[in-house]
Amino acid sequence: MTETSPNWHKSTYSGADNDACVEVADDLARVRVRDTKDRARGELTATPAAWAAFTAFLRTQRI
Numbered sequence: 695m696t697e698t699s700p701n702w703h704k705s706t707y708s709g710a711d712n713d714a715c716v717e718v719a720d721d722l723a724r725v726r727v728r729d730t731k732d733r734a735r736g737e738l739t740a741t742p743a744a745w746a747a748f749t750a751f752l753r754t755q756r757i
Contacts, residue, residue: 700726720745 700719715730725745728737740748 702726702728704730 700721702717702719705716705718717728717730719726720742722742724739725742726737726739729735
């Protein structure tokens with residue numbers, strides 16, 4: 695089975711000049727996160743449930 699390339703989406707919170715940009719791609723099995731400016735460093739992966747819990751937690755924080 696060949697894996698297709700993920701469909702990456704830039705965060706809506708990215709800076710106007712792409713100075714702080716994160717991209718996210720998801721499928722049924724995992725969520726992938728990477729730094730747009732340094733894609734060669736690889737990506738962070740999480741289960742959809744873990745990603746949902748993480749983003750829910752972030753929404754409760756004052757930044």
